[in-house]
Amino acid sequence: MDLIGKNREFLRTQRNVELSPSWNNAYPSRYIDASIIEFYGTDPKTCCEQQVNLFLKHPQHLSLQWDVMHNTPKSKKPSHQCFIDNSSKFAHTLGYKSRSKPNRGTLVILGLSAGFHINLLLNAIPYSDVIIIEPNELHLAMACAKCDFNLLNSICLSRGGSFTVSNANSYQHFLRFMTDTLNVQGHHLLADISVYRHRSEAAIDEIYDNFRQWRNRFTSMWGFVEDELIGLEHTIENAQKVPFQSYNGLLENKHKASVIIVGNGPSLDNDIDYLYELQSQVIIVSCGTALSTLLRKGITPDIHVEMERTAASYYLKENDLKDPCLRETIFLGLNTVYPKFIDTFNYIALLPKANDIGGEVLCNKIKQLHALYHCNPTVSNMAVAALAHMGINQLVLLGCDFGYINPAHHHSKSSIYYETDNILSSLTFKSELQVTGNFKDSIFTSRILNESRQALETLIKSSSSLQLINCSDGALISGSESIKLKNVTLSNTPKTQILNHIKSTAKMPPTGKIHVEEVLSPAEIFLKKLHHDIQSVQCVLELLNLLSTFNVELKASRDLKTYPLLSGSIKYTTLTIASHINHLPPSQWPEYKRFINIELKKLIIMLLEKLTNKPKIC
Incomplete structure (x- = not known):
């Protein structure tokens, strides 16, 4: 079998390559040769060499490692952090330098064409794992005529790695492909990863431009054993106090008042006075530390949302949580929340978190329960996911900025983040990333806030009935409508109907005992x-x-x-x-x-x- 035939056979073994039935016969050799000359000119190898040399001078590369926690007692560290600390200290004695040129790693190549660049790259840096993205069938055919995929696969295998080809033709397709690849091959591929763009087209450019964002996305929200066990303990304790029941579609057929989800972002300051005027007309939902900000401005939220399992999430605002104004406020949270929240409110609605051991235990015990997805990493995600789950299809976001124009002004100026006696005032925020703004050209954001925005966009895509109105002067949220709060048309429906229905549902007997002897x-x-x-x-x-x-x-x-x-x-x-x-x-x-x-x-x-x-x- 000739080279083209062998390469085509190799591509058929790649589960991430989908080719049209006519692909084998669509590109004869003479057409391929002419296409290569049209793309490169008369000397394609020299073109590839020049491009590779430029890459080697300015590589697009990200390395990932975790810091040693020198000043934290062993008893306070999660188990994996003890491993990280001990192994990192030993690696340094052997000459480990995190900023050195890696002697193995992952190379993502965007665009194949004739493919002469691949061998040049593998000869210059001993990459162990190679991932090729080529959306265009003609360029795949060009590579089949000039590359040896089986040889490249052998090189990667000899280095203890892998060789993978995909014809992902959009950014979302690429994200799905990478998720699948990491689940199959392992997340170690992210330790050292380079991206090489050989040619330009819409999908390739979007993958390239968002390199840091998707790398960060795949190294986020992993959880760990101790954290999951804390969540399970909280689930067991919370089940003795409140009912876990299905809230799915609870409000679907109800006439709905307007619902405003309030985050503690810096742009909340722009509209908080107007929100004060609206509070009798709309359902106000406070997220996390936004509770303190609202109370200081004389605004009592109708619903308060929490999703963190840490004790700090409670004690940072303990005084505000005891405010008598909250006696009619509904608490909306996950099964994992710190149990003291449950003791503070008169009306509690808890939902089981998806991809969580406690949430799965609950769903196994109570068959009508539906686990809640897209509810992290921040409280804003929880609020939108939970209320949409209940059947509220139009939600207004205010102060949900997912970033900041000025890193020094990272939250509302009226928030506890700027109280000198609060530990939160010592936090600093960096300009890690720059993203498109909702009402401005761009804003700065952090890794976690950016993950939060992307999770919200995923929720919007998965729910065709959800209408999200973004009034925040923060990050643009794809799929939402950008409208200033004063221009939003509000419902005339009294808010008491919805709130009373949630309260009456929440006042059921507690779930009671949860048996976990076989869970672990x-x-x-x-x-x-x-x-x-x-x-x-x-x-x-x-x-x-x-x-x-x-x-x-x-x-x-x-x-x-x-x-x-x-x-x-x-x-x-x-x-x-x-x-x-x-x-x-x-x-x-x-x-x-x-x-x-x-x-x-x-x-x-x-x-x-x-x-x-x-x-x-x-």
Whole structure:
């Protein structure tokens, strides 16, 4: 079989390549040769060499590693952080330098064409994993005539990596493909990752321009064992106090008052006085620390939303939570929330969080429950997701900025962030990213706030009936309507009808006992097997593969309780090892592997102890 035939056979093995039925016969050799000359000119190899040389001088590359927590007692650290600290300190003794040129890593190539650039790149930097995105069938055909995909695959395999091709033809298609690839091959691919743009077209340019955003997106919201166990403890305790019941579509057929979701962003200051005038006409929903800001301005929220499981989320605003004005306010939260919130409010509606061990336990116990998706990473996400879940299809956002024009003015000036005796006043915010503004050309944002905005956009796309009106002078939210608050047409329906219906539903008997004795046992089995399998690993690359395979098998098990419980801690561990070996000389790998074997066993024992000291069955 000739080269073109072999390459076409290789592409058929790639589950992320979808070609038209006529593709094999659509591009004869003479047409391909003419297309290559039309694209490159008469000397395509020289063109590729020049472009590669330019890339090597100014590579688009991101490395990821986590800091050692020097000043935190071991008892206060999650298990995976103890592993990160110990392994990082040892890696430094072997010559690890996080900013050094990596000796392995991931290369995402945007555009194939003749493909002469691929070998040049692999010869210059020993990338182990190569991901090729080529949306255009003609350019795939050009590469089939000039590249040897099987040889490139062999090179990657010899380096302990992988060679993957996709014809993702949009940014969203690329995100789905990358999600699938990371779930199958492992999140260690993100430890060191470069993006090389060979040619320009809309999909390729969007992937390239959003490199940092999608890399950050795939390294966010992993969770970890201790965090999941805290959430499970809170779920057990909260179930003894409140009813977990289905709120799905509760308000669907009700005449609805206008609902304004209030975040604590800096632009809240622009409209808070007008909101004060509106408070008798609209349902006001406060998100997290926005509660304190509203109360200081004489505005009592009708609904208050929380989603954090940490005690700090309660104690930072404890005095405001005890305000008598809140006696008729409905508390809306997740199963994981800090239990003291439940003791503070008279009306409580809690929803089970998706991809959460406690949420899954609840959904298994109460069959009519529907887990809530798209409800993190910030309280604004929770508010929109929960109210849409209840059947409110038009929501107004105010002060939900997901960024800031000036990093020094990162929240409302009336908020507790600017009270000198509050610990939040010591926080600083950076201009990590720049995104399109809602009413301005652009604003600055942070990684988490940007993740929050993107999660909201995903929710909008998944719910065709949801109408989101964005009155915040912050980030543009794709799929929402940008309208100033004073220009929003408000409903004449009295708000008491909706609020009373939620209150009467929330005043049901509590759920009661939740039995969790069998919930954690599958996780113990998985960890004990991993502890056993580590013994037979011969080299550090095998170890990396073992950990990646562990998470793949967790995902494939479809155990919706064990996967969120364990996967995050293992991802942090795997990516830490990948970061170290990517920046250590291969001659040091055996010594590193010997140390890491010991640390991994310690980690697994620590995790097993955490599971053994499981939450009490209530």
